[in-house]
Amino acid sequence: MTETxxxxxxxxxxxxxxxxxxxxxxxxxxxxxxxxxxxxxxxxIGSAPxxxxxxxxKTEQFPLPAxxxxxxxxxxxxxLFVNGNLLTIALLDKVEAARRDDTDFMEALxxxxxxxxxxxxxxxxxxMVVNQHWGMPNTKWAAAHVRDAxxxxxxxxxxxxxxxxxxxxxxxxxxxxxxxDFFSSKVVAREQNRAPEECxxxxxxxxxxxxxxILYVEICDAIKMGDIGRVMNIFHVWMVVMxxxxxxxxxxxxxxxxxxxxxxxxxxxxxxxxxNNWLVNLTGKPQKWKEVDLLQEHxxxxxxxxxxxxV
Numbered sequence: 001m002t003e004t005x006x007x008x009x010x011x012x013x014x015x016x017x018x019x020x021x022x023x024x025x026x027x028x029x030x031x032x033x034x035x036x037x038x039x040x041x042x043x044x045i046g047s048a049p050x051x052x053x054x055x056x057x058k059t060e061q062f063p064l065p066a067x068x069x070x071x072x073x074x075x076x077x078x079x080l081f082v083n084g085n086l087l088t089i090a091l092l093d094k095v096e097a098a099r100r101d102d103t104d105f106m107e108a109l110x111x112x113x114x115x116x117x118x119x120x121x122x123x124x125x126x127x128m129v130v131n132q133h134w135g136m137p138n139t140k141w142a143a144a145h146v147r148d149a150x151x152x153x154x155x156x157x158x159x160x161x162x163x164x165x166x167x168x169x170x171x172x173x174x175x176x177x178x179x180x181d182f183f184s185s186k187v188v189a190r191e192q193n194r195a196p197e198e199c200x201x202x203x204x205x206x207x208x209x210x211x212x213x214i215l216y217v218e219i220c221d222a223i224k225m226g227d228i229g230r231v232m233n234i235f236h237v238w239m240v241v242m243x244x245x246x247x248x249x250x251x252x253x254x255x256x257x258x259x260x261x262x263x264x265x266x267x268x269x270x271x272x273x274x275x276n277n278w279l280v281n282l283t284g285k286p287q288k289w290k291e292v293d294l295l296q297e298h299x300x301x302x303x304x305x306x307x308x309x310x311v
Contacts, residue, residue: 011236019233021049034143037163044168052229058284081113083292085120116255117293133209142213149182183210226289228275
């Protein structure tokens with residue numbers, strides 16, 4: 001178990017470096033994809049940093065019929081993982097609270113292991129960014145901001161010509177400068193600490209947008225790659241950000257907090273099972289991972305379609 005609550009909940013040490021490397025990789029990818037002059041460096045950025053990748057496998061699903069489990073004797077079957085949105089988890093919590101005085105393993109619902117859905121958490125994060133910064137649907141603002149950050153860092157009269165002549169080593173160095181000066185919380189804090197007459201609120205809001213949107217890009221890519229470690233690093237940040245200012249949405253910070261504490265208290269085997277099955281891969285192929293609750297939503301969709309056709 002983690003020694004202190006601060007170490008458990010906040011990004012510190014190795015986790016902070018992991019997130020920084022992941023964000024740096026995202027910035028590089030957006031740069032080489034949307035700056036034509038940097039296309040020659042596409043093969044030099046490598047693959048995304050791996051933190052805690054789920055072992056590659058093909059997830060078996062049994063939507064219908066239900067598994068033949070004798071629910072009257074769950075002791076024989078062990079633990080039951082329950083996935084769903086926050087409403088599903090809240091309803092189970094209420095039932096458990098009503099039976100808290102029961103000493104029976106079954107009646108007290110002690111056999112359930114609950115996980116909030118990553119897909120619904122990702123949608124909440126997207127809503128948080130949109131509500132804070134606002135923007136038109138389907139705009140490529142993140143790519144435009146990355147391109148402009150490199151242009152400002154280069155200070156070149158002809159940006160495209162400068163980009164075409166950039167070496168791999170110089171690109172790596174400049175990318176670190178771009179991350180530090182345009183996509184980090186440190187530069188936001190620096191701007192906020194200026195004297196009122198020196199403050200540039202438009203630039204400050206731009207920096208906040210850069211930071212928030214690159215975190216959302218990172219979690220989407222981490223889910224697709226099946227790296228639950230990268231997903232967890234984003235949750236550490238969102239747990240704090242969602243509790244502040246106009247982004248105030250306390251339900252998910254509470255769910256993330258509770259989940260982090262429970263995971264830390266689990267035995268190593270249960271912790272590994274919990275994390276390695278939070279995403280599913282129905283194909284067994286790389287970059288084909290998705291959230292368990294998104295799979296549930298797909299089942300709900302097809303059940304409605306089939307039912308409607310039969311009616």
